Amino acid sequence: MINLRDQQFDPLEELNIFQKNLPAGKYGACCNFIGSMRDFNDGNDVSKMTLEYYPGMTEKFLETICDEAKEKWPLLDCLIIHRVGEIDPSDSIVLTAAWSAHRDASFAACRYLIEELKHRAPFWKKENTVNGDRWVSENTPSDQ
Amino acid sequence: MNITVKFFASLREQIGKSDETVSSDTALSVLHVWQQASGLDSMPENTLCAINMEYVDAQTMVNDNDEVAFFPPVTGG
Numbered sequence: 001m002i003n004l005r006d007q008q009f010d011p012l013e014e015l016n017i018f019q020k021n022l023p024a025g026k027y028g029a030c031c032n033f034i035g036s037m038r039d040f041n042d043g044n045d046v047s048k049m050t051l052e053y054y055p056g057m058t059e060k061f062l063e064t065i066c067d068e069a070k071e072k073w074p075l076l077d078c079l080i081i082h083r084v085g086e087i088d089p090s091d092s093i094v095l096t097a098a099w100s101a102h103r104d105a106s107f108a109a110c111r112y113l114i115e116e117l118k119h120r121a122p123f124w125k126k127e128n129t130v131n132g133d134r135w136v137s138e139n140t141p142s143d144q
Numbered sequence: 145m146n147i148t149v150k151f152f153a154s155l156r157e158q159i160g161k162s163d164e165t166v167s168s169d170t171a172l173s174v175l176h177v178w179q180q181a182s183g184l185d186s187m188p189e190n191t192l193c194a195i196n197m198e199y200v201d202a203q204t205m206v207n208d209n210d211e212v213a214f215f216p217p218v219t220g221g
Binding site: 035051052053054056057060082093094114117118119120121122123124125126135136137138139 | 150152153154192194197199213215216217218219220221
């Protein structure tokens, strides 16, 4: 399932709610990634951020990424929740999670979901700093 | 042929509009659509292009009623 949110969300609560709807006894592993907003970036304090997206294409790409993960690994299900609009420091920006019978598939799929999202899904961050607003030009590499 | 054009994020701000319509009697590539919609000859480096919400390159030809979008590298997550 994929979901865009224009309000704060609690990723742990979302995981619990989603997991309760999975078939009991069939999953043995759940890996998740939670991305939160920092109050610093590139040497500046960041007081607020706006996340723009492409309505239609963004949802489509998140669905595609979930479908690809399910084709690559034996998953019971996967979940992506992503914020849009105005965001404050410490707010959760993104949650990716994958459920499987065993841990290997769950670890690999969760990583795949967040890396593909960062590389392909049309979202754009604009930061508010003491020096004014600025667009984030690119995501940090996956090894940082 | 009518094409709906969309600009996002920093490109939207640079060009000063989010939507545009391009009409043409001749075949157009994505680059031609960019030139007509933005009024600029070339795209900024790293510009990403999509037709009907699928990534394409600038040489791809467009069809009547296509939606063509231009945006900078994505920075979600």
